[in-house]
Amino acid sequence: xxxxxxxCTLARERALLSTTAAVLGWDQETxxxxxxxxxRAAQLAHLSGQIHQLATSAPxxxxxxxxxxxxxxxxxxxxNIREFRHHFDRATCLPRKLVEEASTASxxxxxxxxxxxxxxxxxxxxPHLETLLDLARRQADLWGYAEEPxxxxxxxxxxxxxxxxxxxTFDSCQEDLASIASEAVExxxxxPNDLLLGHYPLADQQTLNQEIAESIGFDFEAGRIDTVTxxxxxxxxxxxxxxxxxxxxxxxxxxxxxxxxEAGHGMYDQxxxxxEHGLPSGDAVSLGIHESQSRLWENHVGRSRPFWERWxxxxxxxxxxxxxxxxxxxxxxxxxxxxxxxxxxxxxATYDLHILLRVDIxxxxxxxxxxxxxxxxxxxxxFEALFGFPVPxxxxxxxxxxxxxxxxxxxxxxxxxxxxxxxxxxxxxRRETSIQSAFDNADFQPxxxxxxxxxxxxxxxxxxxxxxxxATGETTNPAHHLAHLRERFLP
Amino acid sequence: xxxxxxxCTLARERALLSTTAAVLGWDQETxxxxxxxxxRAAQLAHLSGQIHQLATSAPxxxxxxxxxxxxxxxxxxxxNIREFRHHFDRATCLPRKLVEEASTASxxxxxxxxxxxxxxxxxxxxPHLETLLDLARRQADLWGYAEEPxxxxxxxxxxxxxxxxxxxTFDSCQEDLASIASEAVExxxxxPNDLLLGHYPLADQQTLNQEIAESIGFDFEAGRIDTVTxxxxxxxxxxxxxxxxxxxxxxxxxxxxxxxxEAGHGMYDQxxxxxEHGLPSGDAVSLGIHESQSRLWENHVGRSRPFWERWxxxxxxxxxxxxxxxxxxxxxxxxxxxxxxxxxxxxxATYDLHILLRVDIxxxxxxxxxxxxxxxxxxxxxFEALFGFPVPxxxxxxxxxxxxxxxxxxxxxxxxxxxxxxxxxxxxxRRETSIQSAFDNADFQPxxxxxxxxxxxxxxxxxxxxxxxxATGETTNPAHHLAHLRERFLP
Numbered sequence: 001x002x003x004x005x006x007x008c009t010l011a012r013e014r015a016l017l018s019t020t021a022a023v024l025g026w027d028q029e030t031x032x033x034x035x036x037x038x039x040r041a042a043q044l045a046h047l048s049g050q051i052h053q054l055a056t057s058a059p060x061x062x063x064x065x066x067x068x069x070x071x072x073x074x075x076x077x078x079x080n081i082r083e084f085r086h087h088f089d090r091a092t093c094l095p096r097k098l099v100e101e102a103s104t105a106s107x108x109x110x111x112x113x114x115x116x117x118x119x120x121x122x123x124x125x126x127p128h129l130e131t132l133l134d135l136a137r138r139q140a141d142l143w144g145y146a147e148e149p150x151x152x153x154x155x156x157x158x159x160x161x162x163x164x165x166x167x168x169t170f171d172s173c174q175e176d177l178a179s180i181a182s183e184a185v186e187x188x189x190x191x192p193n194d195l196l197l198g199h200y201p202l203a204d205q206q207t208l209n210q211e212i213a214e215s216i217g218f219d220f221e222a223g224r225i226d227t228v229t230x231x232x233x234x235x236x237x238x239x240x241x242x243x244x245x246x247x248x249x250x251x252x253x254x255x256x257x258x259x260x261x262e263a264g265h266g267m268y269d270q271x272x273x274x275x276e277h278g279l280p281s282g283d284a285v286s287l288g289i290h291e292s293q294s295r296l297w298e299n300h301v302g303r304s305r306p307f308w309e310r311w312x313x314x315x316x317x318x319x320x321x322x323x324x325x326x327x328x329x330x331x332x333x334x335x336x337x338x339x340x341x342x343x344x345x346x347x348x349a350t351y352d353l354h355i356l357l358r359v360d361i362x363x364x365x366x367x368x369x370x371x372x373x374x375x376x377x378x379x380x381x382x383f384e385a386l387f388g389f390p391v392p393x394x395x396x397x398x399x400x401x402x403x404x405x406x407x408x409x410x411x412x413x414x415x416x417x418x419x420x421x422x423x424x425x426x427x428x429x430r431r432e433t434s435i436q437s438a439f440d441n442a443d444f445q446p447x448x449x450x451x452x453x454x455x456x457x458x459x460x461x462x463x464x465x466x467x468x469x470x471a472t473g474e475t476t477n478p479a480h481h482l483a484h485l486r487e488r489f490l491p
Numbered sequence: 492x493x494x495x496x497x498x499c500t501l502a503r504e505r506a507l508l509s510t511t512a513a514v515l516g517w518d519q520e521t522x523x524x525x526x527x528x529x530x531r532a533a534q535l536a537h538l539s540g541q542i543h544q545l546a547t548s549a550p551x552x553x554x555x556x557x558x559x560x561x562x563x564x565x566x567x568x569x570x571n572i573r574e575f576r577h578h579f580d581r582a583t584c585l586p587r588k589l590v591e592e593a594s595t596a597s598x599x600x601x602x603x604x605x606x607x608x609x610x611x612x613x614x615x616x617x618p619h620l621e622t623l624l625d626l627a628r629r630q631a632d633l634w635g636y637a638e639e640p641x642x643x644x645x646x647x648x649x650x651x652x653x654x655x656x657x658x659x660t661f662d663s664c665q666e667d668l669a670s671i672a673s674e675a676v677e678x679x680x681x682x683p684n685d686l687l688l689g690h691y692p693l694a695d696q697q698t699l700n701q702e703i704a705e706s707i708g709f710d711f712e713a714g715r716i717d718t719v720t721x722x723x724x725x726x727x728x729x730x731x732x733x734x735x736x737x738x739x740x741x742x743x744x745x746x747x748x749x750x751x752x753e754a755g756h757g758m759y760d761q762x763x764x765x766x767e768h769g770l771p772s773g774d775a776v777s778l779g780i781h782e783s784q785s786r787l788w789e790n791h792v793g794r795s796r797p798f799w800e801r802w803x804x805x806x807x808x809x810x811x812x813x814x815x816x817x818x819x820x821x822x823x824x825x826x827x828x829x830x831x832x833x834x835x836x837x838x839x840a841t842y843d844l845h846i847l848l849r850v851d852i853x854x855x856x857x858x859x860x861x862x863x864x865x866x867x868x869x870x871x872x873x874f875e876a877l878f879g880f881p882v883p884x885x886x887x888x889x890x891x892x893x894x895x896x897x898x899x900x901x902x903x904x905x906x907x908x909x910x911x912x913x914x915x916x917x918x919x920x921r922r923e924t925s926i927q928s929a930f931d932n933a934d935f936q937p938x939x940x941x942x943x944x945x946x947x948x949x950x951x952x953x954x955x956x957x958x959x960x961x962a963t964g965e966t967t968n969p970a971h972h973l974a975h976l977r978e979r980f981l982p
Contacts, residue, residue: 020511020534033714043514046504224522226522239524
């Protein structure tokens with residue numbers, strides 16, 4: 001056994017523990033009786049402790065140093081050693097006390113945020129945000145960064161990304177995004193918003209969701225769909241990927257697009273190489289790439305004409321009152337643009353504006369230019385400037401998202417990176433004419449195969465931007481997303 | 492910190508791991524995608540290894556020896572130290588190789604049994620049963636026993652029980668059980684068996700089950716009911732007790748009695764002291780006591796007249812076609828006796844005969860008096876002698892139960908012990924006239940309170956037979972169960 005083999009064995013043991021924690025987490029979101037929450041927290045804390053201990057242990061370091069001293073020639077192994085080193089250094093440079101403080105601050109922060117949002121009272125959350133911000137700064141200082149502390153946080157979600165590059169990318173398209181959104185909203189005013197309202201029985205929605213998810217390639221032998229309040233997708237180990245959605249019986253598209261979105265995430269996880277499970281080469285590379293897959297299937301596939309030429313007859317079979325809505329009207333309705341205060345309810349045309357606002361605010365907080373107490377005012381001013389109308393209250397403003405309360409500063413940029421990457425990957429795939437013509441005939445298998453080969457299979461062996469370059473010929477370029485939005489909303 | 496405190500801390504850490512394994516096990520039975528089974532086995536094997544390692548570790552032994560050398564005066568602590576020693580000795584006297592062999596034999600055995608039962612072909616399972624029997628004998632020799640190897644296996648399920656005592660108890664009532672069964676079946680022939688057939692929508696069955704489980708005291712803040720093929724109840728930690736059931740839309744009583752049975756198990760688990768969680772004093776004492784609680788709520792409560800005087804109007808509300816069936820006819824139908832080949836489909840009057848048959852066969856196997864190859868013949872002869880008609884095939888005979896395939900020799904007696912204990916505890920509780928009169932008015936809370944105080948709260952601080960003596964004034968005595976059966980089936 002080489003030192004590299006030892007390292008892989010330890011990493012696979014770590015994966016047994018982390019996937020076990022993932023099962024406990026999934027169960028907590030979907031099944032856990034309310035009174036059992038505190039004990040579940042104790043189980044998860046114990047597992048986290050074990051994972052941290054193993055991944056910072058002397059045997060781990062010995063295997064890592066041994067592998068570095070005598071590196072295998074295989075490029076996958078080399079990439080794994082690079083990633084193992086990165087994660088080891090980040091895990092060991094934080095003192096245990098800080099890790100525990102951060103964990104406690106996140107638990108308390110989430111609870112306070114929930115209450116603050118419910119009462120729309122920012123003052124309940126403000127002291128927690130102070131603490132979380134202070135912790136984020138201290139973590140960033142220990143992790144180190146090239147240009148600004150935000151780099152160190154972004155690194156948690158987007159390996160190798162530099163804040164200045166991401167911001168330059170966003171800045172370069174902000175004006176176009178705003179003008180497309182504005183015109184799309186204006187044009188959409190003529191589209192009625194109640195055309196699809198009716199009664200859509202739960203069981204029939206589930207049937208349609210299942211048939212569609214299966215047909216686009218989500219493997220139900222290795223996954224399932226459950227119902228929750230806040231939908232997500234989680235990967236619990238090889239052959240175990242679980243989607244969740246929620247249902248509204250007065251219309252069927254929100255659960256369906258939710259399932260398409262989460263199935264996009266799920267098919268990425270199902271596309272990772274089983275032989276590499278537990279190693280970086282078997283791990284998803286970044287949230288910005290993960291989100292590209294969910295947005296691809298939700299928007300580029302799921303809101304396209306070929307998709308609905310294939311599926312609208314089936315929907316009409318299950319929901320006979322749709323027969324009175326033509327396919328054209330249906331397509332116009334599901335691609336209607338509208339300004340909303342709430343990010344998660346936003347359409348494609350306006351979504352990115354929500355992200356740009358958040359990224360700007362969290363960077364200013366982190367640099368100390370914006371005080372926590374001034375966040376609501378800054379949010380409301382930015383919102384009105386971007387969207388043209390005021391936020392009614394903080395629950396619909398700076399308190400709407402859970403991310404900061406969990407200590408997740410640096411997470412938001414990955415949503416828009418996902419949108420940009422989705423359009424770019426979609427265009428790259430369709431340069432192969434067989435993929436384009438299959439797509440036009442609602443055969444999405446060749447598109448999935450391309451994504452599996454170019455996006456899923458590499459795991460974390462490449463940095464996200466290197467993966468984009470290898471798959472599409474260029475790093476993330478907003479031109480594709482802008483062109484897509486124009487074609488869809490301003491034809 | 493005393494050595495005893497150290498021991499409790501280690502035991503609570505062990506409980507974090509074992510409850511985590513229990514969550515994974517529950518998920519496997521209820522949710523796991525088929526392709527994920529092998530990885531789940533790896534996760535569970537790793538957790539088992541960790542648990543075994545911790546519970547046989549040097550720190551554990553040191554704390555145990557320290558606690559024994561300087562025992563706390565508190566009787567609960569003394570009982571815990573006694574149980575810790577017992578479990579430590581049993582865990583450490585088996586070589587690791589044997590533990591692994593047993594685990595593998597059980598996995599392979601279950602798979603082979605499934606196939607053998609499906610094809611009704613004993614020869615597929617026979618070599619596995621040889622291996623499992625050999626392993627059981629080797630384990631029994633290492634664990635040690637007072638009179639016969641079966642004692643050492645029974646100890647896994649029924650702490651402190653001696654086979655000769657259990658068999659003497661069963662022998663003393665076998666003739667009466669057989670004659671009650673025979674007369675009950677004869678009398679039941681005049682009761683039609685199709686009176687309740689109809690359409691019972693799933694959702695309405697779930698409503699009724701939930702209302703009833705809640706009303707008898709199952710706490711849904713700390714538990715839930717799910718749907719599976721093979722119903723069970725599992726305790727995943729403090730405030731997390733999960734029942735399962737299955738549904739037949741042509742009649743509602745089988746899912747309901749299933750829920751009452753599992754809720755009986757569940758309320759025992761919910762009645763354990765949270766402060767003692769992870770310690771023997773917070774653990775259920777034995778399967779024979781556990782089963783007493785499930786049979787109490789399923790049969791003594793759930794098939795009683797007061798219970799249905801309370802609930803039949805509600806059932807009729809949910810299932811209007813029941814209105815044509817009188818309460819008297821309904822009660823006769825749910826208390827109809829009938830010989831069945833299958834244990835799990837048996838009624839109260841005939842159930843114990845199935846157990847006596849199994850106990851006799853597994854003792855003869857273990858003593859070497861019955862060869863594996865001769866099991867089907869022995870089973871079929873015993874069955875015909877007890878039930879008066881032949882078994883159609885091995886799938887309905889010696890292949891029907893999973894227990895032996897998991898290595899669970901010694902488990903079966905606990906089912907009949909549960910029946911005997913249920914009747915005896917029920918009688919003891921009703922000696923308090925307030926409990927009897929509340930029961931007659933379908934108020935079962937005082938009965939539950941009595942069970943909590945006398946059966947649940949002690950945990951494993953008493954041996955099962957000492958608990959029975961303390962709660963009822965005598966050790967397990969079949970007279971109560973026989974009297975109950977006579978009153979119910981031969982009034």
